Structure formats: C-alpha cells, structure tokens
Amino acid sequence: MITKKTQDSEGNIVEVNKTNDELDEDLTKVEFWSEMTKKKAQVAQEMAIANRISTAETVEIEEFFDKNAEGNLGVDYSKGANIGGKGQNVSKRIYRFTGFNDNTDGVSEILKSVMGLGDSNEQEIK
Secondary structure, eight states, X not given: OEEEEEEOTTSOEEEEEEOHHHHHHHHHHHXXXXXXXXXXXXXXXXXXXXHHHHHOSEEEXXXXXXXXXXXXXXXXXXXXXXXXXXXXXXXXXXXXXXXXXXXXXXXXXXXXXXXXXXXXXXXXXX
16 A cells, blocks of 8 residues: 555645555556547647648658668577677658648638637637
8 A cells, every 4th residue: 555645626635545556557547648648749740731731832741761670699609699689760751831822721720620729719820
C-alpha cells in the first residue's frame, strides 16, 4: 500500500492509499491519454498541411524516409561468440508554400473544426 498526497476538487490536500496494481492502472490510463493526445495533434498537423497545400499557389515537398538495420551473429573458435548490429534512421520533411490560389473558401471553418474551436470560443483564425 502506498500513500499519496493529492488535491481534491475543492483544492484541499488529501491522502490517498493505493496498491501497486491501482498505481499501475493509473499509469496505464495516463499513458493511453497521452498517446491519444499525441495522435490527435498529428492528425491536426496533417490536416493543416493538407489544407495549406490545397490553398497554395505553389507547393514544393521533399520527403526522405530511410530505415536500415542489420545484425549478425557468429562464432569464431579462437575468439568466441560475437553479436553485432547497427541501425540507421533518416527522416526529413520540407514543405514550401508560396502564395494563395482561389481555393481559400471555407479554410477557416475547416481549421476551426479540426482545432475544436466553436462559436463559444472567442479565438479567431485569420
């Protein structure tokens, strides 16, 4: 049993007793929501790039993705057993947008929906 101090909804400091299993479950929930937030941000980024591509007069895209890995396992009677490996990970994304074309109608509404902005929010995208 582990005692942890935390704040309740009213801001009061309270002690909570949790078992290791309960703490593991809490950690799993936090990791899940963190991963979901990361995925949502990636989707929003890709949607913003796609919308900008559709409104740009000129688009230049350079992407390089290369993942190499190799390994070996060997036995040399004079030196013994050896295990080796190496990996290489190269990635590069460059997007260049210039100007705007005539396809800019509705982009603000699309960005608002992707970013979760509604009428009640005073933030405006221009």
